[in-house]
Amino acid sequence: MRLRSVSFGVRDVEGQAHFLRDVFGLVxxxxxxxxxxxxxxxxxxxxxxxxxxxxxxxxDAVAFGVDSRSAVDQMHDHLVGLEADLVGRPGPTADGGYGFEVFDPEGHLLSISAGTAVRTPPPHERGKGLPLDVSHVVFNSSDNAALADWYCTALGFRVTDWLEDKLVFMSTSRYHHQVALAATPEPGLNHVAYECADIDDFMRATGRAMRLGHEILWGPGRHGPGDNAFAYFRSPAGFVCEFTTELAVADSPDWVARTWEAVPEQSDLWGTSNPRPPAFGASGDPGLGIIPGSSEELRAAA
Ligand SMILES: [Fe+2]
Structure with missing residues (x-):
């Protein structure tokens, strides 16, 4: 599957839109x-x-794309067999495709579809610190081992690494992670990462955000698991957004998931980052895009 998009509901659309365009460089x-x-x-x-x-x-939801309508149907049938919390049957989607939605066991809504409109990516100009794509999402989870099992069994993910029992990294693509699950008391969205072309664009993006007065939440640094550079910022609506680049390729048949230690030397290989804020990913932090409570509302709207 490919990670397509993340959708949000926000009180101040203009404030969040300003951040995503002028600070994060999205179009x-x-x-x-x-x-x-x-x-x-x-x-x-x-x-x-x-x-x-x-x-x-x-x-609101995280959207994934699969290759064909039949793949959508197969995945839906598989999820029916697992008694997953499905929202309706496969059908036409608002973006012109064919798909369905499913809540994972902790209430994160996932949209799975095929045949949605795609485009030829426009030329990218390097050196301006503009992200190329969405890289990965991290969910909070009250039982990330069990939830990882579900993602693997239900959706075909494979576990690529652990950070002790605090984070589990998973992918269906050639890259190290599309989704990771952070151990927290409550579920929710931990952060969304946007992929920069290279370290230079990553640093320019990070610097732009800092010059515009946004405090860097954590970074810039380089994670051990995934080997990707990281710089996290909090958006006006409270969501944590990350610039990243050079996420490791981890699709070798002999790849063995390892357990990294949750120490600064492995969470921040370069040693350049500020200390990780204790509240980062904590359920009590209202800025992390907590989804709980949305399930019933979305179900009613479905
Ligand atoms: Fe990340």
Missing amino acids: REDGENGCVRFSAPGSIEPAITTLRPAPMDRA
């Missing part, structure tokens, strides 16, 4: 009903992030 396009979508030059997706006006700030 804005206004839609209907106050919705805004964002693309990036390296992506075949017309939108890698969307915003809609909402009475509370929250992450």
Whole structure:
């Protein structure tokens, strides 16, 4: 599967849109009903992030693409067999494809589809610190081992690494992680990462955000698991967004998942980052896009 997009509901669409365009460098396009979508030059997706006006700030869903309608049907049948928390049957999607939605066992809504409109990625100009694509999402989880089992069994992910029992990294692509699960008391969205072309663009992106007055939450540094550079910022709506680059390729048949130690030397290989904030990923932090409570609302709307 490919990671397509992350959608949010926010109270202040303009504030969040300003952040995503002017600070994070995504390309804005206004839609209907106050919705805004964002693309990036390296992506075949017309939108890698969307915003809609909402009475509370929250992450709505994470969208994945599969290759064909039959793959959608097969995955749906498989999930029916697992008694997954499905939202309806496969059918036409709002973006012109064919798909369905499913809640993972902790209530994160996933959209799975095929045949949605794609585009030829426009040329990317290096040296401007503009992200190419969405890289990965991290969910909070009250039982990340069990939830990782579900992602592997239900959706075909493979575990690529652990950070002690605090984080589990998973992928269906050649890269080290598309989804990771952070151990926290409550589920929710921990952060969304946007991929920069190289270290230079990554640092320019990070520097732009800092010059615009945004405090760097954690970074810049380089993680051990995934070997990717990281710089995290908090958006006006409270969501944590990351610039990243050089995420490791981890599709070798002899890849063996290892357990990294949760120590600064392995979480920040370069030793350049500020200490990781204790509240990063904590459930009590209202800025991390907590999804719980949305399930019933979304189910009612489905
Ligand atoms: Fe990340």
